[in-house]
Amino acid sequence: MSIAYWCILIAAVLPYIWVTIAKQSGERYNNRDPRGWQTKQTNPRSHRAHAAHLNGFESFPALVAGVLMAQLAGVPGSTINALAVVFVVARVLHGIFYIGNQQALRSLVWLVGFLSALALMVMAALKIA
Template identity: 40%
Template sequence: MTLAYWCVLAAILLPYAFTGFAKFQGGFGPRQNHNPREFLDTLEGARKRAHWAQQNSFEITPAFAAAVIIAHLAQTSPQPTIDGIAIAFVLSRFMYGVCYIADWASARSLVWFFGIGCIIALFIGTSA
């Protein structure tokens, strides 16, 4: 498996880190699992923003996975380039979550656009 494929797995798992922050920060935890969606809707501040970062991460992951698969199949770029773009995307998603939780709205938007740029770069490639 290529490094880019491993990045897809990382992107799939990353939202759960944000969920963990939302659910377990402040002493709450497994006892809130009876109605987790209701519980998450009651959160405030950084924990609420962590929940929103988790939701956005789940929304963007399919596009990233498709871009990686298409880049591999179409050979849009050399493999090291595809791997590098995939790593950049995963790092951008981590930073997106950090910016969201910290309430750095402008930085969050910049990081989001960078991540979308990575997806576009995977589709377009460097050999076109």
Template identity: 40%
Template sequence: MTVAVYCLIAAALMIVLTKVPLAWAMSKEGRGYDNRNPRQQQARLTGFGARALASHQNMIEAFPVFAAGVLLALLSGATGSWLTGLALAFVIARVVYTACYLADLHALRSIAWVVGFGASVGLMVLALF
């Protein structure tokens, strides 16, 4: 397996991992984790909990673009350091993005988002060459 495939698996797992701080915030919300109506409970979150929700949702949104980039690059026969570097850049950017979102570092978070999105688009561009 290539590094890009490992990164694809890691990114898929990050969808679940970004749910952990959200679930923790929901459990501390006052009435415990509401598994019957989690979206209603999430809508009431503020501060850290609201940021955890937004971070989790954004990971769900970012994953398909990254997955498409990796799959396009692999299907086109791309190999080498660009494929590896862009895939790793996405995963690292998403870890930084999540940490910045939870810590309320909005400017740094935006930079991390641009890096991650750029890496996804870069993977798609690899398919052209």
């Protein structure tokens, strides 16, 4: 099960990697007004990295819920680990494709990540029912 827990940790850190890229892609960063600073950026890469940052936070609860639900329901650890790894790989690729302005690939890997988290929840629900 520790692989899935490591995946949760990695997924928790990923948004901070993307926002670091956003800050480095824009004009000199101003920590006094970070949100205002972001809205003033003209580099599209900074905006895309910031969007990947926000999306990382949006997707994180689904992984956590899926892993914990599946574990509590008795889904095999190997299945939980595999789906958690798929989620993290998809989320890394999502950020890369988002920053790289690859919309179709970004959407595809977003779907893969979402479905992996959803699969964990569904397996948990079917085990409990």
